[in-house]
Structures are given as C-alpha cells and as structure tokens.
Amino acid sequence: DTAVSQTPKYLVTQMGNDKSIKCEQNLGHDTMYWYKQDSKKFLKIMFSYNNKELIINETVPNRFSPKSPDKAHLNLHINSLELGDSAVYFCASSSRGGGRHSYEQYFGPGTRLTVT
Amino acid sequence: SQQGEEDPQALSIQEGENATMNCSYKTSINNLQWYRQNSGRGLVHLILIRSNEREKHSGRLRVTLDTSKKSSSLLITASRAADTASYFCAAWGSSNTGKLIFGQGTTLQVKP
Numbered sequence: 460d461t462a463v464s465q466t467p468k469y470l471v472t473q474m475g476n477d478k479s480i481k482c483e484q485n486l487g488h489d490t491m492y493w494y495k496q497d498s499k500k501f502l503k504i505m506f507s508y509n510n511k512e513l514i515i516n517e518t519v520p521n522r523f524s525p526k527s528p529d530k531a532h533l534n535l536h537i538n539s540l541e542l543g544d545s546a547v548y549f550c551a552s553s554s555r556g557g558g559r560h561s562y563e564q565y566f567g568p569g570t571r572l573t574v575t
Numbered sequence: 576s577q578q579g580e581e582d583p584q585a586l587s588i589q590e591g592e593n594a595t596m597n598c599s600y601k602t603s604i605n606n607l608q609w610y611r612q613n614s615g616r617g618l619v620h621l622i623l624i625r626s627n628e629r630e631k632h633s634g635r636l637r638v639t640l641d642t643s644k645k646s647s648s649l650l651i652t653a654s655r656a657a658d659t660a661s662y663f664c665a666a667w668g669s670s671n672t673g674k675l676i677f678g679q680g681t682t683l684q685v686k687p
Contacts, residue, residue, distance in 0.1 A: 463617070490673075500661060502618075502677040515673055549617055555673075562606055562667055564675060566617035 463567040471573045482550030490555040491533040496547040581678040594651040596681040598664030612661045656687045
C-alpha cells in the first residue's frame, strides 16, 4: 500500500487557471507538509499542518492555500497560476505525537505542475 | 535561507567504487538527515544523525557529522548501478521550528 499518495502526478495548465493537488497518507502521522522542488532540484518547504492546524507558513504567495480536512489529508489549491509556479510539488508526512518529533519524513511521489 | 549546501553537485563513478558526498549547513542543528531521490520519484529517508553523534552506519552507508565545522558527509561503499540517484542532506534546526531545510543535492551516477 502506498504510504503517501498524491494526485494528480502530472498537471499541465494555462496561466491564470486555478488548480488543486491532493495528498493522502495512511501512516497515521499527525504532521503533513508541502514542498516545492524547482528545476535545479532545490527543495523548499511551503506549509506544514499538525492535526489540521497550520504550523508552518513560509513566504509563499497567498495564491497558494493549503487545506487539511483531517490529519490524513492535505490539499494544496493554487489560484491564478503563473509561469513561475511550474515545479514539482511534494507532499510529506511525519509523526509528531506526544510533542516529540520523529524527524524522519515520508514523501509522496510528487506532482509535476507545468504552467504554459 | 537555504540551510544545507552540498558538494559536489554531480559525481560519476564506476560500480564498486566508493562515493562521498559532503554537506555544509549554517546554524545549530538538532539532527541532520540524508535522503535519496531517484529520477521522477519522491525522496526516501536514508539515515539520521543527531547533533551529539559523530558517526553512524547503515548497511553500505556511513555518515559523519562535525558540528564544529557545521558539516556532514555521506559515504556509500561498494556502489551499485541502483545507487544512481540524487542525494540530499537536510538539517533540522535546534530552534525546533519544525522545519527541515534541504541542500541542493548531489547527483550520483554509478556506471555499470
């Protein structure tokens, strides 16, 4: 069974459109993340949720809005897509139970977003 | 700002040789982790070394940590073609911000 899954795997869309990426984890983790990996493979954290609560919000345009309906799901909605949003977006999860981090993160397969 | 920087950016070796990748970071850390990313895939956790540890082994992997130099190295011994991937170091800051800061990675090619 896939531990962290994302849909879609590929997303090609035009500038100005709105799109969503979905993530689900079946590991029982209580913390989930969104990362952006650019064309040079630089991986940068965007958001983190712990038990549906936003705990990390990096300097990300407010066109990006994460939503966590429950601790197993974390979705990313992007409004008014721009060319510079083209990248691979990774979802990840980890355990932060009892206030202690497990530190190790489990990554999904990524969503390659291409904005034309 | 980016926490980890890796050296070299690309490495090409023959199967059976050892591969060494280095990582430097900027601030105090709680731990440092190494991840592998195969082409077109997500990252996979390899090994974690805590700030009070100096060396750690896992199978063919050996990680060292020098907190005085703010650097770490990953050694893969007896490399195999299947080790071809990008390798990233990631630092968990001691300020417990909950963020894992990644380096830009080393692309390793192991030729059969």
